[in-house]
Amino acid sequence: MEFSLMVCAIILMACILLSRLTHQLGLPSLLFFILLGMIFGSDGFFKVAFNDYHLTEQLCTIALIFIIFYGGFGTNWKTARPVMKPALVLSTLGVLLTAAITGLFCYFFLHLELIESLLIGAIISSTDAASVFSILRSKKLNLKDGTASILELESGSNDPMAYMLTLLLIDLMNQTANLSEIPLLLLNQLGFGTLFGVCIGMITVIILRRVNFMMDGLETIFVLAIALLTYALPTAIGGNGYLATYLAGIIIGNGAIPDKVTLVNFFDGLTGLAQILIFFLLGLLSFPSQMPTILLPAILIFLWLTFVARPLTTFLLMKPFKSTVSQKLLLSWSGLRGASSIVFAILVVLKGSDTTYDIFHISFCICLISVALQGTLLPTVAHKLAMIDDNDNVLKTFTDYQEEEHLPLLQIFIIPTHNWANRLISELNLSDTLILMIKRDEQTIIPNGKTMILPGDQIVVSGTSFHEQTNLTLNEINIDKNHPWLNKEIKDLDLPPQTLIILIKRQDGTSITPKGDTLIQQGDTIVLTCETFNQCIISCT
Numbered sequence: 097m098e099f100s101l102m103v104c105a106i107i108l109m110a111c112i113l114l115s116r117l118t119h120q121l122g123l124p125s126l127l128f129f130i131l132l133g134m135i136f137g138s139d140g141f142f143k144v145a146f147n148d149y150h151l152t153e154q155l156c157t158i159a160l161i162f163i164i165f166y167g168g169f170g171t172n173w174k175t176a177r178p179v180m181k182p183a184l185v186l187s188t189l190g191v192l193l194t195a196a197i198t199g200l201f202c203y204f205f206l207h208l209e210l211i212e213s214l215l216i217g218a219i220i221s222s223t224d225a226a227s228v229f230s231i232l233r234s235k236k237l238n239l240k241d242g243t244a245s246i247l248e249l250e251s252g253s254n255d256p257m258a259y260m261l262t263l264l265l266i267d268l269m270n271q272t273a274n275l276s277e278i279p280l281l282l283l284n285q286l287g288f289g290t291l292f293g294v295c296i297g298m299i300t301v302i303i304l305r306r307v308n309f310m311m312d313g314l315e316t317i318f319v320l321a322i323a324l325l326t327y328a329l330p331t332a333i334g335g336n337g338y339l340a341t342y343l344a345g346i347i348i349g350n351g352a353i354p355d356k357v358t359l360v361n362f363f364d365g366l367t368g369l370a371q372i373l374i375f376f377l378l379g380l381l382s383f384p385s386q387m388p389t390i391l392l393p394a395i396l397i398f399l400w401l402t403f404v405a406r407p408l409t410t411f412l413l414m415k416p417f418k419s420t421v422s423q424k425l426l427l428s429w430s431g432l433r434g435a436s437s438i439v440f441a442i443l444v445v446l447k448g449s450d451t452t453y454d455i456f457h458i459s460f461c462i463c464l465i466s467v468a469l470q471g472t473l474l475p476t477v478a479h480k481l482a483m484i485d486d487n488d489n490v491l492k493t494f495t496d497y498q499e500e501e502h503l504p505l506l507q508i509f510i511i512p513t514h515n516w517a518n519r520l521i522s523e524l525n526l527s528d529t530l531i532l533m534i535k536r537d538e539q540t541i542i543p544n545g546k547t548m549i550l551p552g553d554q555i556v557v558s559g560t561s562f563h564e565q566t567n568l569t570l571n572e573i574n575i576d577k578n579h580p581w582l583n584k585e586i587k588d589l590d591l592p593p594q595t596l597i598i599l600i601k602r603q604d605g606t607s608i609t610p611k612g613d614t615l616i617q618q619g620d621t622i623v624l625t626c627e628t629f630n631q632c633i634i635s636c637t
Contacts, residue, residue: 107136107376127467129372133379146380149445149456155377156439158324159370160255164338165323166363167252168345176249179242182417183249186427190250190409191257195221197405198397205400206393212451215265219441219459220401222258223251224434224467238485239478241423247430255436256339260285262440266447281334288335290343296326297347304353315355316362319348352606374435381442382460390454394461401462402470406431422481429477433459433466507596512551521547532556575620587612599623 110132136142176183199217202208208216238244264281267273273281300322309315326344331337349356387394407428414424441459444451478484510517516524521531522545534541535554541547549555575582581589586597600608603619616622 107132108372112372127464127471129375130379130382130464130467133376134382134384135379136376137380137382137384139382139384144380149381149442152377152381153439153442153446156374156435156442159374160338160436160439161323161327161341162320162363162370163367163374164252164255165326165341165345166367168342168347169349169363170360171249171252171346171349173346173350175245179246179249182414182419183246184253185413186246186250186410187254188257190413191218191221191254191261193409193412194401194405195258195261197408198401201400201405202397206396208452211265211269212453212455215262215269215444215449215451216397216455216458217405218258218261218265219444219455220397220433220437220462221261222254222433222436223247223431224436224463239426240483240485241420243423243426243483246427253342256289256336256342258436259338259440260336262443266443266449269449269451270447284334285336286339288330288333289337289339292330292335293326293340293343294347296322296329296340297344297351300344300348301351301353304348304351313358316359319359320366322348352604371435374439378435378438378460382457386454386457387461390458390461393453394458395465397458398462398465401433402429402431402466422483426478426481426483429470430474432470433463435463437463507598508555508557509596510549510551510553510555514551516549516555517551519549521545521549530557573622573624575616575618575622577618581616581622582618584616585612586610586614586616597622597624 134140136144138145138147195214195217197217198220199210199214202213202216203210206213239247260282263285264273264278267281268275300319304315304319309318322344323341327337327341329335329337330340353359407425410428410431411424414427419427437459438456441456444455449455508514508516521543531543533556534543534547534549535556536550536552573579589597591597597610599622600610600614600616601621601623602608602617608614
Protein backbone atom coordinates (compact mmCIF):
# COMPACT_ATOMS: atom_id res chain seq x y z
CA MET A 97 0.00 0.00 0.00
CA GLU A 98 2.70 2.48 1.02
CA PHE A 99 4.76 1.65 -2.09
CA SER A 100 1.75 2.19 -4.37
CA LEU A 101 1.02 5.56 -2.75
CA MET A 102 4.66 6.57 -3.13
CA VAL A 103 4.65 5.65 -6.83
CA CYS A 104 1.40 7.57 -7.39
CA ALA A 105 2.82 10.63 -5.62
CA ILE A 106 6.02 10.56 -7.67
CA ILE A 107 4.12 10.16 -10.94
CA LEU A 108 1.74 13.00 -10.06
CA MET A 109 4.56 15.36 -9.10
CA ALA A 110 6.48 14.47 -12.25
CA CYS A 111 3.42 15.17 -14.39
CA ILE A 112 2.85 18.57 -12.81
CA LEU A 113 6.49 19.66 -12.88
CA LEU A 114 7.14 18.45 -16.42
CA SER A 115 3.91 19.99 -17.74
CA ARG A 116 5.79 23.29 -17.78
CA LEU A 117 7.99 21.84 -20.52
CA THR A 118 4.98 21.11 -22.74
CA HIS A 119 3.67 24.62 -22.08
CA GLN A 120 6.94 26.20 -23.21
CA LEU A 121 7.17 23.97 -26.29
CA GLY A 122 3.55 24.67 -27.21
CA LEU A 123 2.65 20.97 -27.15
CA PRO A 124 -0.75 19.82 -25.88
CA SER A 125 -0.50 18.34 -22.40
CA LEU A 126 -2.61 15.42 -23.65
CA LEU A 127 0.26 14.17 -25.79
CA PHE A 128 2.81 14.43 -23.00
CA PHE A 129 0.76 12.67 -20.32
CA ILE A 130 -0.38 9.87 -22.61
CA LEU A 131 3.23 9.21 -23.64
CA LEU A 132 4.25 9.26 -20.00
CA GLY A 133 1.55 6.70 -19.22
CA MET A 134 2.79 4.51 -22.07
CA ILE A 135 6.33 4.68 -20.68
CA PHE A 136 5.09 3.43 -17.29
CA GLY A 137 2.70 0.85 -18.80
CA SER A 138 3.02 -2.86 -19.45
CA ASP A 139 4.93 -2.35 -22.72
CA GLY A 140 6.97 0.58 -21.38
CA PHE A 141 10.22 0.88 -19.47
CA PHE A 142 8.69 0.50 -15.99
CA LYS A 143 6.40 -2.46 -16.85
CA VAL A 144 3.52 -1.44 -14.57
CA ALA A 145 0.90 -4.12 -15.21
CA PHE A 146 -2.45 -2.41 -15.66
CA ASN A 147 -5.39 -3.57 -17.76
CA ASP A 148 -8.39 -2.69 -15.62
CA TYR A 149 -10.81 -1.13 -18.11
CA HIS A 150 -13.61 -0.95 -15.54
CA LEU A 151 -11.58 1.05 -13.01
CA THR A 152 -10.23 3.29 -15.78
CA GLU A 153 -13.74 3.97 -17.06
CA GLN A 154 -14.99 4.87 -13.57
CA LEU A 155 -12.09 7.20 -12.79
CA CYS A 156 -12.19 8.84 -16.22
CA THR A 157 -15.96 9.33 -15.99
CA ILE A 158 -15.57 11.20 -12.69
CA ALA A 159 -12.77 13.27 -14.19
CA LEU A 160 -14.86 14.05 -17.29
CA ILE A 161 -17.75 15.17 -15.08
CA PHE A 162 -15.58 17.86 -13.53
CA ILE A 163 -13.99 18.83 -16.86
CA ILE A 164 -17.36 19.16 -18.63
CA PHE A 165 -18.95 20.95 -15.66
CA TYR A 166 -16.12 23.46 -15.55
CA GLY A 167 -16.34 23.81 -19.31
CA GLY A 168 -19.89 25.06 -18.78
CA PHE A 169 -19.05 27.00 -15.62
CA GLY A 170 -16.30 28.80 -17.47
CA THR A 171 -18.40 29.68 -20.52
CA ASN A 172 -18.81 33.45 -20.42
CA TRP A 173 -22.29 33.81 -21.86
CA LYS A 174 -21.73 37.42 -22.98
CA THR A 175 -18.74 36.32 -25.03
CA ALA A 176 -20.35 33.11 -26.26
CA ARG A 177 -23.74 34.56 -27.21
CA PRO A 178 -22.64 36.15 -30.52
CA VAL A 179 -21.22 32.82 -31.73
CA MET A 180 -23.72 30.56 -29.99
CA LYS A 181 -25.60 29.49 -33.14
CA PRO A 182 -22.62 28.32 -35.23
CA ALA A 183 -20.97 26.71 -32.20
CA LEU A 184 -24.08 24.74 -31.21
CA VAL A 185 -24.71 23.71 -34.81
CA LEU A 186 -21.17 22.31 -34.95
CA SER A 187 -21.55 20.57 -31.58
CA THR A 188 -24.81 18.82 -32.56
CA LEU A 189 -25.29 18.48 -36.30
CA GLY A 190 -21.52 18.63 -36.72
CA VAL A 191 -21.08 15.57 -34.51
CA LEU A 192 -23.81 13.70 -36.39
CA LEU A 193 -22.39 14.50 -39.81
CA THR A 194 -18.80 13.77 -38.79
CA ALA A 195 -19.84 10.41 -37.33
CA ALA A 196 -21.89 9.54 -40.42
CA ILE A 197 -19.24 10.55 -42.98
CA THR A 198 -16.49 8.74 -41.05
CA GLY A 199 -18.72 5.71 -40.58
CA LEU A 200 -19.44 5.49 -44.31
CA PHE A 201 -15.70 5.51 -45.00
CA CYS A 202 -15.16 2.60 -42.60
CA TYR A 203 -18.07 0.72 -44.20
CA PHE A 204 -17.14 1.18 -47.87
CA PHE A 205 -13.33 1.31 -47.71
CA LEU A 206 -12.44 -0.79 -44.64
CA HIS A 207 -15.35 -3.21 -45.25
CA LEU A 208 -16.55 -3.22 -41.64
CA GLU A 209 -20.10 -3.92 -40.53
CA LEU A 210 -22.33 -0.84 -40.78
CA ILE A 211 -23.03 -0.56 -37.03
CA GLU A 212 -19.36 -1.00 -36.19
CA SER A 213 -18.41 1.60 -38.79
CA LEU A 214 -20.87 4.14 -37.42
CA LEU A 215 -19.72 3.33 -33.87
CA ILE A 216 -16.13 4.23 -34.74
CA GLY A 217 -17.39 7.45 -36.30
CA ALA A 218 -19.42 8.32 -33.20
CA ILE A 219 -16.55 7.64 -30.79
CA ILE A 220 -14.16 10.03 -32.57
CA SER A 221 -16.78 12.62 -33.57
CA SER A 222 -16.20 15.06 -30.68
CA THR A 223 -13.33 17.53 -30.43
CA ASP A 224 -11.00 18.19 -27.51
CA ALA A 225 -11.00 21.69 -26.03
CA ALA A 226 -8.11 21.27 -23.60
CA SER A 227 -5.57 20.50 -26.31
CA VAL A 228 -6.51 23.46 -28.51
CA PHE A 229 -6.54 25.98 -25.70
CA SER A 230 -3.28 24.82 -24.13
CA ILE A 231 -1.57 25.63 -27.43
CA LEU A 232 -3.29 29.00 -27.86
CA ARG A 233 -2.50 30.00 -24.28
CA SER A 234 1.13 28.93 -24.44
CA LYS A 235 1.67 30.89 -27.67
CA LYS A 236 -0.53 33.80 -26.49
CA LEU A 237 -2.52 33.66 -29.70
CA ASN A 238 -6.00 34.98 -30.26
CA LEU A 239 -8.04 34.10 -33.30
CA LYS A 240 -10.04 36.53 -35.42
CA ASP A 241 -13.81 36.63 -35.96
CA GLY A 242 -14.64 34.98 -32.64
CA THR A 243 -13.05 31.72 -33.79
CA ALA A 244 -11.61 30.92 -30.35
CA SER A 245 -15.04 31.40 -28.77
CA ILE A 246 -16.62 29.10 -31.37
CA LEU A 247 -14.03 26.44 -30.61
CA GLU A 248 -14.55 26.89 -26.88
CA LEU A 249 -18.32 26.49 -26.99
CA GLU A 250 -18.25 23.71 -29.59
CA SER A 251 -15.62 21.66 -27.78
CA GLY A 252 -17.29 22.14 -24.43
CA SER A 253 -20.73 21.05 -25.62
CA ASN A 254 -20.14 18.29 -28.20
CA ASP A 255 -19.13 15.49 -25.82
CA PRO A 256 -22.76 14.84 -24.69
CA MET A 257 -23.87 14.29 -28.30
CA ALA A 258 -20.95 11.96 -29.07
CA TYR A 259 -21.57 10.05 -25.83
CA MET A 260 -25.25 9.62 -26.66
CA LEU A 261 -24.51 8.34 -30.17
CA THR A 262 -21.91 5.92 -28.80
CA LEU A 263 -24.33 4.44 -26.26
CA LEU A 264 -27.10 4.05 -28.85
CA LEU A 265 -24.84 2.30 -31.36
CA ILE A 266 -23.39 -0.01 -28.69
CA ASP A 267 -26.96 -1.02 -27.74
CA LEU A 268 -27.79 -1.64 -31.40
CA MET A 269 -24.63 -3.70 -31.89
CA ASN A 270 -25.36 -5.81 -28.79
CA GLN A 271 -29.02 -6.09 -29.81
CA THR A 272 -30.17 -4.64 -26.49
CA ALA A 273 -32.13 -2.01 -28.44
CA ASN A 274 -33.75 -1.82 -31.86
CA LEU A 275 -34.32 0.97 -34.36
CA SER A 276 -37.91 1.58 -33.23
CA GLU A 277 -36.68 2.44 -29.73
CA ILE A 278 -34.15 5.05 -30.87
CA PRO A 279 -36.58 8.04 -30.84
CA LEU A 280 -37.59 7.29 -27.24
CA LEU A 281 -33.97 6.77 -26.18
CA LEU A 282 -32.99 10.09 -27.79
CA LEU A 283 -35.91 11.85 -26.11
CA ASN A 284 -34.92 10.45 -22.72
CA GLN A 285 -31.27 11.38 -23.21
CA LEU A 286 -31.96 14.96 -24.29
CA GLY A 287 -35.10 15.57 -22.23
CA PHE A 288 -33.90 14.34 -18.85
CA GLY A 289 -30.44 15.76 -19.42
CA THR A 290 -31.81 19.22 -20.19
CA LEU A 291 -34.44 19.16 -17.43
CA PHE A 292 -32.09 18.09 -14.64
CA GLY A 293 -29.27 20.34 -15.82
CA VAL A 294 -31.41 23.49 -15.92
CA CYS A 295 -33.32 22.81 -12.70
CA ILE A 296 -30.29 21.82 -10.63
CA GLY A 297 -28.32 24.77 -11.99
CA MET A 298 -31.04 27.29 -11.08
CA ILE A 299 -31.60 25.80 -7.63
CA THR A 300 -27.86 25.83 -6.95
CA VAL A 301 -27.59 29.53 -7.82
CA ILE A 302 -30.41 30.32 -5.36
CA ILE A 303 -28.76 28.27 -2.62
CA LEU A 304 -25.34 29.87 -3.14
CA ARG A 305 -26.90 33.34 -2.95
CA ARG A 306 -28.89 32.76 0.22
CA VAL A 307 -27.00 30.23 2.32
CA ASN A 308 -24.10 31.26 4.55
CA PHE A 309 -21.74 28.28 4.57
CA MET A 310 -20.04 29.64 7.70
CA MET A 311 -16.64 28.09 6.94
CA ASP A 312 -14.42 29.14 4.05
CA GLY A 313 -14.18 26.50 1.34
CA LEU A 314 -17.46 24.72 2.05
CA GLU A 315 -19.12 26.32 -0.96
CA THR A 316 -16.50 24.71 -3.23
CA ILE A 317 -17.25 21.28 -1.75
CA PHE A 318 -20.97 21.98 -2.19
CA VAL A 319 -20.55 22.85 -5.89
CA LEU A 320 -18.31 19.78 -6.31
CA ALA A 321 -21.13 17.62 -4.95
CA ILE A 322 -23.62 19.40 -7.23
CA ALA A 323 -21.54 18.48 -10.28
CA LEU A 324 -21.57 14.78 -9.30
CA LEU A 325 -25.28 14.84 -8.47
CA THR A 326 -26.16 16.54 -11.76
CA TYR A 327 -24.50 13.71 -13.68
CA ALA A 328 -25.83 10.87 -11.54
CA LEU A 329 -29.54 11.75 -11.36
CA PRO A 330 -30.40 11.88 -15.09
CA THR A 331 -28.01 9.00 -15.87
CA ALA A 332 -29.88 6.79 -13.41
CA ILE A 333 -33.14 7.19 -15.38
CA GLY A 334 -31.71 7.09 -18.89
CA GLY A 335 -30.84 10.76 -19.34
CA ASN A 336 -27.63 12.30 -20.62
CA GLY A 337 -25.60 13.09 -17.52
CA TYR A 338 -22.88 14.91 -19.44
CA LEU A 339 -25.44 17.24 -21.03
CA ALA A 340 -27.00 17.95 -17.63
CA THR A 341 -23.60 18.64 -16.11
CA TYR A 342 -22.65 21.06 -18.87
CA LEU A 343 -25.93 22.99 -18.70
CA ALA A 344 -25.78 23.24 -14.90
CA GLY A 345 -22.22 24.51 -15.19
CA ILE A 346 -23.31 27.27 -17.59
CA ILE A 347 -26.15 28.43 -15.33
CA ILE A 348 -24.07 28.39 -12.14
CA GLY A 349 -21.03 29.96 -13.75
CA ASN A 350 -23.03 32.82 -15.23
CA GLY A 351 -25.18 33.36 -12.15
CA ALA A 352 -24.61 36.21 -9.74
CA ILE A 353 -23.14 34.09 -6.96
CA PRO A 354 -20.68 35.05 -4.22
CA ASP A 355 -17.05 33.88 -4.13
CA LYS A 356 -17.02 32.99 -7.81
CA VAL A 357 -13.30 33.71 -8.04
CA THR A 358 -12.68 31.12 -5.32
CA LEU A 359 -14.66 28.55 -7.30
CA VAL A 360 -12.76 29.39 -10.48
CA ASN A 361 -9.40 28.90 -8.76
CA PHE A 362 -10.56 25.62 -7.20
CA PHE A 363 -11.91 24.14 -10.43
CA ASP A 364 -8.88 25.33 -12.37
CA GLY A 365 -6.70 23.12 -10.20
CA LEU A 366 -9.21 20.27 -10.03
CA THR A 367 -9.77 20.02 -13.78
CA GLY A 368 -6.04 20.27 -14.39
CA LEU A 369 -5.56 17.29 -12.10
CA ALA A 370 -8.49 15.49 -13.76
CA GLN A 371 -6.92 15.94 -17.20
CA ILE A 372 -3.59 14.61 -15.95
CA LEU A 373 -5.39 11.60 -14.45
CA ILE A 374 -7.31 10.80 -17.65
CA PHE A 375 -4.38 11.17 -20.01
CA PHE A 376 -1.96 9.22 -17.86
CA LEU A 377 -4.43 6.37 -17.17
CA LEU A 378 -5.26 6.01 -20.85
CA GLY A 379 -1.59 5.85 -21.72
CA LEU A 380 -1.03 3.33 -18.93
CA LEU A 381 -3.93 1.19 -20.18
CA SER A 382 -2.66 1.05 -23.76
CA PHE A 383 -0.45 -1.68 -25.20
CA PRO A 384 1.88 -0.29 -27.91
CA SER A 385 2.75 -3.84 -28.92
CA GLN A 386 -0.83 -4.27 -30.20
CA MET A 387 -0.82 -1.12 -32.31
CA PRO A 388 0.95 -2.44 -35.44
CA THR A 389 -2.15 -4.51 -36.26
CA ILE A 390 -4.44 -1.45 -36.21
CA LEU A 391 -1.95 1.23 -37.31
CA LEU A 392 -2.91 1.26 -41.01
CA PRO A 393 -6.70 1.51 -40.50
CA ALA A 394 -6.14 4.11 -37.75
CA ILE A 395 -4.02 6.26 -40.07
CA LEU A 396 -6.55 5.94 -42.91
CA ILE A 397 -9.45 6.90 -40.61
CA PHE A 398 -7.45 9.85 -39.27
CA LEU A 399 -6.65 11.12 -42.76
CA TRP A 400 -10.29 10.82 -43.85
CA LEU A 401 -11.54 12.44 -40.65
CA THR A 402 -9.06 15.33 -40.79
CA PHE A 403 -9.04 16.12 -44.50
CA VAL A 404 -12.55 15.07 -45.59
CA ALA A 405 -15.12 14.55 -42.83
CA ARG A 406 -14.31 17.52 -40.59
CA PRO A 407 -13.74 20.05 -43.42
CA LEU A 408 -16.84 18.90 -45.32
CA THR A 409 -18.96 19.18 -42.18
CA THR A 410 -17.51 22.57 -41.25
CA PHE A 411 -17.90 24.14 -44.68
CA LEU A 412 -21.46 22.84 -45.02
CA LEU A 413 -22.69 23.93 -41.58
CA MET A 414 -20.86 27.27 -41.43
CA LYS A 415 -22.15 28.42 -44.84
CA PRO A 416 -25.35 30.04 -43.48
CA PHE A 417 -23.30 32.10 -41.02
CA LYS A 418 -21.26 33.84 -43.73
CA SER A 419 -18.00 32.53 -42.32
CA THR A 420 -14.81 33.32 -44.24
CA VAL A 421 -12.90 30.57 -46.00
CA SER A 422 -9.94 31.13 -43.68
CA GLN A 423 -12.11 30.68 -40.61
CA LYS A 424 -13.66 27.49 -41.99
CA LEU A 425 -10.23 26.07 -42.77
CA LEU A 426 -8.96 26.89 -39.29
CA LEU A 427 -12.05 25.42 -37.63
CA SER A 428 -11.52 22.30 -39.71
CA TRP A 429 -7.89 21.96 -38.66
CA SER A 430 -8.65 22.71 -35.00
CA GLY A 431 -10.89 19.69 -34.61
CA LEU A 432 -8.43 17.74 -32.46
CA ARG A 433 -9.57 14.41 -31.05
CA GLY A 434 -8.88 13.92 -27.35
CA ALA A 435 -9.37 11.98 -24.15
CA SER A 436 -13.18 11.79 -24.27
CA SER A 437 -13.02 9.76 -27.51
CA ILE A 438 -10.72 7.21 -25.88
CA VAL A 439 -12.94 7.05 -22.78
CA PHE A 440 -15.98 6.40 -24.98
CA ALA A 441 -14.04 3.62 -26.72
CA ILE A 442 -13.57 1.92 -23.32
CA LEU A 443 -17.36 1.53 -23.15
CA VAL A 444 -17.18 -0.77 -26.19
CA VAL A 445 -14.78 -3.04 -24.31
CA LEU A 446 -16.86 -3.02 -21.12
CA LYS A 447 -20.11 -3.78 -22.97
CA GLY A 448 -18.49 -6.84 -24.54
CA SER A 449 -19.23 -5.73 -28.08
CA ASP A 450 -17.91 -8.05 -30.80
CA THR A 451 -15.89 -5.90 -33.21
CA THR A 452 -13.57 -6.66 -36.10
CA TYR A 453 -10.89 -4.27 -34.92
CA ASP A 454 -9.64 -3.31 -31.47
CA ILE A 455 -11.67 -0.09 -31.29
CA PHE A 456 -9.97 1.08 -28.11
CA HIS A 457 -6.50 1.07 -29.66
CA ILE A 458 -7.80 2.46 -32.98
CA SER A 459 -9.32 5.42 -31.12
CA PHE A 460 -6.19 5.75 -29.00
CA CYS A 461 -3.96 5.84 -32.07
CA ILE A 462 -6.19 8.33 -33.93
CA CYS A 463 -6.19 10.72 -30.97
CA LEU A 464 -2.43 10.40 -30.54
CA ILE A 465 -1.80 11.26 -34.21
CA SER A 466 -4.36 14.06 -34.12
CA VAL A 467 -2.82 15.79 -31.12
CA ALA A 468 0.74 15.31 -32.33
CA LEU A 469 0.14 16.53 -35.90
CA GLN A 470 -2.78 18.96 -35.71
CA GLY A 471 -1.84 20.30 -32.32
CA THR A 472 1.78 20.98 -33.17
CA LEU A 473 0.93 22.66 -36.48
CA LEU A 474 -2.05 24.67 -35.20
CA PRO A 475 -0.12 27.95 -34.62
CA THR A 476 1.54 27.64 -38.04
CA VAL A 477 -1.78 27.01 -39.78
CA ALA A 478 -3.38 29.97 -37.96
CA HIS A 479 -0.54 32.25 -39.09
CA LYS A 480 -0.66 30.98 -42.69
CA LEU A 481 -4.40 31.66 -42.82
CA ALA A 482 -3.89 35.17 -41.37
CA MET A 483 -6.28 34.32 -38.53
CA ILE A 484 -4.14 35.66 -35.68
CA ASP A 485 -5.51 38.79 -34.02
CA ASP A 486 -2.46 40.71 -32.82
CA ASN A 487 -4.59 43.37 -31.15
CA ASP A 488 -6.19 41.06 -28.65
CA ASN A 489 -5.23 38.50 -26.04
CA VAL A 490 -6.45 34.93 -26.25
CA LEU A 491 -7.24 34.90 -22.54
CA LYS A 492 -10.06 37.35 -23.18
CA THR A 493 -11.92 34.72 -25.13
CA PHE A 494 -11.55 32.12 -22.43
CA THR A 495 -13.69 32.08 -19.37
CA ASP A 496 -11.32 33.43 -16.77
CA TYR A 497 -14.00 35.72 -15.41
CA GLN A 498 -12.41 39.05 -16.15
CA GLU A 499 -15.64 40.68 -15.09
CA GLU A 500 -15.44 39.10 -11.66
CA GLU A 501 -11.66 39.44 -11.42
CA HIS A 502 -11.41 42.97 -12.79
CA LEU A 503 -9.01 45.20 -10.91
CA PRO A 504 -11.28 46.73 -8.26
CA LEU A 505 -10.45 50.17 -6.87
CA LEU A 506 -10.17 50.59 -3.12
CA GLN A 507 -9.51 53.67 -1.01
CA ILE A 508 -7.49 53.31 2.19
CA PHE A 509 -7.10 56.12 4.73
CA ILE A 510 -3.64 56.08 6.30
CA ILE A 511 -3.90 56.69 10.04
CA PRO A 512 -0.74 57.44 12.09
CA THR A 513 -0.53 53.84 13.33
CA HIS A 514 -1.10 52.29 9.90
CA ASN A 515 1.51 49.75 8.82
CA TRP A 516 2.22 51.75 5.66
CA ALA A 517 2.64 55.15 7.34
CA ASN A 518 6.04 56.83 6.81
CA ARG A 519 7.27 54.06 4.51
CA LEU A 520 8.40 54.06 0.89
CA ILE A 521 6.20 52.15 -1.56
CA SER A 522 9.25 50.07 -2.55
CA GLU A 523 9.44 48.81 1.04
CA LEU A 524 5.91 47.39 1.00
CA ASN A 525 5.13 43.77 0.18
CA LEU A 526 2.25 44.49 -2.19
CA SER A 527 2.15 41.16 -4.06
CA ASP A 528 -0.56 41.62 -6.75
CA THR A 529 -1.77 44.99 -5.40
CA LEU A 530 -0.89 48.25 -7.19
CA ILE A 531 -1.01 51.74 -5.67
CA LEU A 532 -2.53 53.95 -8.36
CA MET A 533 -2.88 57.32 -6.68
CA ILE A 534 -2.34 59.18 -3.42
CA LYS A 535 -4.68 61.97 -2.29
CA ARG A 536 -2.73 64.26 0.06
CA ASP A 537 -4.71 67.32 1.20
CA GLU A 538 -5.62 69.04 -2.08
CA GLN A 539 -2.79 67.36 -4.00
CA THR A 540 -3.03 64.27 -6.24
CA ILE A 541 0.17 62.23 -6.49
CA ILE A 542 0.95 59.55 -9.07
CA PRO A 543 3.31 57.39 -7.01
CA ASN A 544 6.43 55.40 -7.77
CA GLY A 545 8.69 53.21 -5.68
CA LYS A 546 10.40 56.21 -4.05
CA THR A 547 7.13 57.84 -2.92
CA MET A 548 6.74 58.13 0.86
CA ILE A 549 3.31 57.35 2.31
CA LEU A 550 2.34 59.80 5.06
CA PRO A 551 -0.35 59.78 7.76
CA GLY A 552 -3.51 61.44 6.44
CA ASP A 553 -2.99 60.15 2.88
CA GLN A 554 -5.87 58.51 1.07
CA ILE A 555 -4.46 55.67 -1.05
CA VAL A 556 -6.25 54.38 -4.15
CA VAL A 557 -5.19 50.79 -4.86
CA SER A 558 -6.17 48.14 -7.38
CA GLY A 559 -5.54 44.42 -7.54
CA THR A 560 -7.13 41.00 -7.87
CA SER A 561 -6.83 40.68 -4.10
CA PHE A 562 -5.88 42.93 -1.24
CA HIS A 563 -3.99 41.75 1.82
CA GLU A 564 -4.15 44.24 4.67
CA GLN A 565 -1.43 43.69 7.24
CA THR A 566 -2.71 46.00 9.97
CA ASN A 567 -5.81 46.50 12.09
CA LEU A 568 -7.97 48.16 9.43
CA THR A 569 -11.51 47.09 10.29
CA LEU A 570 -14.06 45.99 7.70
CA ASN A 571 -17.69 45.96 8.75
CA GLU A 572 -20.96 45.14 7.03
CA ILE A 573 -24.11 47.18 7.61
CA ASN A 574 -27.53 45.98 6.47
CA ILE A 575 -29.91 48.67 5.24
CA ASP A 576 -33.47 48.05 6.45
CA LYS A 577 -36.56 50.24 6.02
CA ASN A 578 -35.73 52.24 9.16
CA HIS A 579 -32.05 52.89 8.48
CA PRO A 580 -31.14 56.61 8.29
CA TRP A 581 -29.10 56.03 5.08
CA LEU A 582 -32.04 54.58 3.13
CA ASN A 583 -32.68 56.37 -0.21
CA LYS A 584 -29.71 58.68 0.27
CA GLU A 585 -26.80 59.17 -2.12
CA ILE A 586 -23.33 58.45 -0.74
CA LYS A 587 -22.20 62.04 -1.26
CA ASP A 588 -24.95 63.18 1.13
CA LEU A 589 -23.70 61.02 4.01
CA ASP A 590 -21.74 62.68 6.79
CA LEU A 591 -18.91 60.14 7.13
CA PRO A 592 -15.86 60.68 9.34
CA PRO A 593 -12.52 60.99 7.43
CA GLN A 594 -11.45 57.55 8.66
CA THR A 595 -14.52 55.86 7.20
CA LEU A 596 -14.95 54.86 3.54
CA ILE A 597 -17.64 52.81 1.81
CA ILE A 598 -15.78 50.32 -0.38
CA LEU A 599 -18.56 48.03 -1.62
CA ILE A 600 -22.34 47.74 -1.84
CA LYS A 601 -23.91 44.30 -2.18
CA ARG A 602 -27.45 44.24 -3.59
CA GLN A 603 -30.13 41.71 -2.67
CA ASP A 604 -29.87 40.09 -6.11
CA GLY A 605 -26.23 39.14 -5.44
CA THR A 606 -24.60 41.87 -7.54
CA SER A 607 -21.77 43.98 -6.14
CA ILE A 608 -21.44 47.70 -6.84
CA THR A 609 -18.34 49.85 -6.64
CA PRO A 610 -19.74 52.95 -4.91
CA LYS A 611 -19.68 56.45 -6.36
CA GLY A 612 -20.86 59.75 -4.99
CA ASP A 613 -24.24 59.52 -6.75
CA THR A 614 -24.87 55.87 -5.82
CA LEU A 615 -28.29 55.58 -4.18
CA ILE A 616 -28.52 53.34 -1.13
CA GLN A 617 -31.51 51.01 -1.33
CA GLN A 618 -33.41 48.83 1.11
CA GLY A 619 -31.78 45.43 1.48
CA ASP A 620 -28.30 46.70 0.58
CA THR A 621 -25.29 45.46 2.52
CA ILE A 622 -22.75 48.26 2.95
CA VAL A 623 -19.10 47.31 3.44
CA LEU A 624 -17.12 49.97 5.33
CA THR A 625 -13.47 50.50 6.17
CA CYS A 626 -13.02 51.99 9.60
CA GLU A 627 -10.16 52.68 11.96
CA THR A 628 -11.91 50.67 14.66
CA PHE A 629 -15.14 48.73 15.06
CA ASN A 630 -16.59 51.49 17.25
CA GLN A 631 -15.85 53.98 14.47
CA CYS A 632 -17.93 51.85 12.09
CA ILE A 633 -20.83 51.94 14.55
CA ILE A 634 -20.53 55.72 14.98
CA SER A 635 -20.53 56.15 11.17
CA CYS A 636 -23.94 54.53 10.91
CA THR A 637 -25.68 56.83 13.37
